[in-house]
Amino acid sequence: MIDSYPLPRTDAWKLIGVVGLALALLYVMAIDQGLLMSLAQGNVAFDQNFIHELVHDSRHLTALPCH
Numbered sequence: 140m141i142d143s144y145p146l147p148r149t150d151a152w153k154l155i156g157v158v159g160l161a162l163a164l165l166y167v168m169a170i171d172q173g174l175l176m177s178l179a180q181g182n183v184a185f186d187q188n189f190i191h192e193l194v195h196d197s198r199h200l201t202a203l204p205c206h
């Protein structure tokens with residue numbers, strides 16, 4: 140059954156990787172409110188909101204909800 144998949148197997152994994160990376164970057168740009176940095180910094184990250192401030196203009200440019 141898997142051999143009838145239209146993409147060659149390596150291309151399918153590349154596609155999965157690219158889509159996964161795109162979703163991860165979308166999360167970082169559009170949704171993260173300090174959770175990622177809190178893995179290293181603890182609760183301070185939610186107050187500093189470093190990644191949000193870093194991508195703030197990108198959120199406004201792409202009309203994503205921000206503040």
Ligand SMILES: [Zn+2]
Pocket residue numbers: 195198199205206
């Ligand atoms: Zn904003």
